[in-house]
Amino acid sequence: MLEVGTKAPAFTLPDQNGTMVSLSDFAGKKVVLYFYPKDNTSGCTKQACGFAELYPQFEEKGAVVLGVSKDSVASHKKFEETYGLPFTLLSDPELTVIQAYDVWVEKSMYGRKYMGIERSTYLIDEDGVIVKAFGKVRPGDNPKKMLKEI
Numbered sequence: 001m002l003e004v005g006t007k008a009p010a011f012t013l014p015d016q017n018g019t020m021v022s023l024s025d026f027a028g029k030k031v032v033l034y035f036y037p038k039d040n041t042s043g044c045t046k047q048a049c050g051f052a053e054l055y056p057q058f059e060e061k062g063a064v065v066l067g068v069s070k071d072s073v074a075s076h077k078k079f080e081e082t083y084g085l086p087f088t089l090l091s092d093p094e095l096t097v098i099q100a101y102d103v104w105v106e107k108s109m110y111g112r113k114y115m116g117i118e119r120s121t122y123l124i125d126e127d128g129v130i131v132k133a134f135g136k137v138r139p140g141d142n143p144k145k146m147l148k149e150i
Contacts, residue, residue, distance in 0.1 A: 001120060001135045002102050008033070008124045009100040013068070013090040016076035021066075021088060023128065030063035031124040032146050035103045036139075037117045039071045039079035039089075043139040047119070048085055050143030055086045061150045068092055069117060103135075123149055 002009075008031075012022040023031065034051070036044045051058075051065050058065055065087040071079070076089040090097070098104045098117055107116045121142055123132035132149050134142075 001133045002122070002130055004130055004133055006130055008122065008128050008130050009097070010128075011097040011100065013092050013097060014073050015091070016073060016080045016089045018073050021090060023124070026064050026066075027128065028126050030061065030126060030150055032058065032063055032065045032121065032150075033068065033101070033124060034065070034119075034121040034137075034142065034146075035068050035098060035101065035117050036119055038069060039075045040082070043119070044069070045079075045083065047137075047139035047142055048079070049083055050140065051087060051146075052083065052085050054143050054147050057147055058150070061147075063150050064088070066090055068097055070095060070098060121146055 010023050012020050015021045036047055038044055068090045070093050073091045076091055092098050095104055103118045103120045105118045106113055118135055119137050120135045121137050122130050125131045
């Protein structure tokens, strides 16, 4: 995890529509940047739907929500359409941003070790500084917790 108080690494990635999106596009707004392992899996769906449900409240507080995984633009589009997600999903198949935010980690399942995304969320302020950083977040609790942090 990156440290609170550091400048958030800049990035430009394609969203679910193939449009290039940069962190700098949101200067002057709070950004909830969350990293998740995979579209259309139970935990990731629960987390995304939680953010979708609370999205109007994030907007009221002047915040945007950006979800990042290594899934393709097409996968993100299907995920967005299936669940009616009102926020931006960013595709990072080369792991550029995922690694820049230090969320590509060794994981273990059934004794097998592999590399994957640690479900993590950053709150970035209007000046592009990380003000909160949470690792190993629980998908069901994360959206409500982040709303309280803003």
